Amino acid sequence: MSGGRLRAHNLAISLDGFGTGADQRLESPFGHAGTRLMEWFFPTATFQGLTGTRERQAVDPATEPDDAYARRAWDGIGAEIMGANKFGPPGWQDDPEWRGWWGDEPPFHTPVIVMTHRELPSLEVGETTFHFRSGSPEEVLAEARDLAGGLDVRLGGGPSSTRSFLAAGLVDLLHVAQVPILLGRGERLWDGLEGLEQGYRIESETTPSGVTHIVFTRD
Template sequence: MGTVIAEISMSADGIVAGPDTSTEHRLGRDGDLLHQWMFEGTDADAAAAAKLFDGTGAFVLGRSMFDVGIDPWGDDGTFRKPCFVVTHRPSEPVVKGPTTFTFVTDGPEAALTRAKAAAGDGNVVVMGGGTTMRQFLRAGLVDELRLHVVPLLFGAGVRLFDGPVGAHVRLERTAVSETPNATHLTFRVLS
């Protein structure tokens, strides 16, 4: 069985999406600045971005992320692996080339169970948004947390840790890579 990894980019002040998230501004106004390191970065940034897919057998994401991302992800759905969308709104699966988005309405644990089954021995990566990631951390479902901290103070928007994640989530840093574009932090989740 693989590892459950929560992975997200954020500003130095904890913003994972700019203000006014919509289909026009899928990451909020100026939210694309949080992901420039993936496309305009150094070799070390490219290596950090590649880890998102290395060994990954399935993805879990929230409904808001799906709703604003599905069009830009294109005909192949970007992920090329099974994706499980945590939501309260049931929908039929959406197939985009090799990517199938399955909607799970009975909570994070059920989504993770389905993702693990689909991933086999591969990892399951839990992606945005912040609400979905907090739900998984609060439920103790995450083995590893990867934060890509962009050197930018956003000021306003969606904060990753704006809500509770539990009494305390203890982390052990296992890796760090610094570039001018981002600090890539990897933590083992201890509790």
């Protein structure tokens, strides 16, 4: 294999399979889902940015089982691929001031490829460089692997871009956090993926937060 693995982590979905709600807007990136898909993630040491062992001890120990999943997303990653809707609200391509949701220091610290139909100039924000590409999943992954310098590539979501890489058979690890709510509408993760389980090992675990972590892996 010429490059590293393609890994998706911390992709939260509702019990009815929606990875984001309907009506995504600037003030509500997850649409009518609000923050409900990510409530399990916010109190974790990883989200709080507490990386040292001593700092971790300040966190509610009940969040540790979730954090054990959350923190793997940052291990050995050299580049990220994300969908257009993760980078900004509908229409961000027409706003020359838009630099992502994350302020002056985005949490990626690696090259990031944003999949969008418009080719735009690359953008450096803090330690992160965003590249904008309209290629196929295969083409984008090839470039991301070059950028990752031998490390793995993170597939950062959202649900529709993740689904296109799953459908193309390109994903080596998929970690889904299934949250026990029913959103009823939005963007589904699993559509059109009949038989996806073939060729993967699947492990599931429910944590005290009520979230079921489901991990697909292949060698």
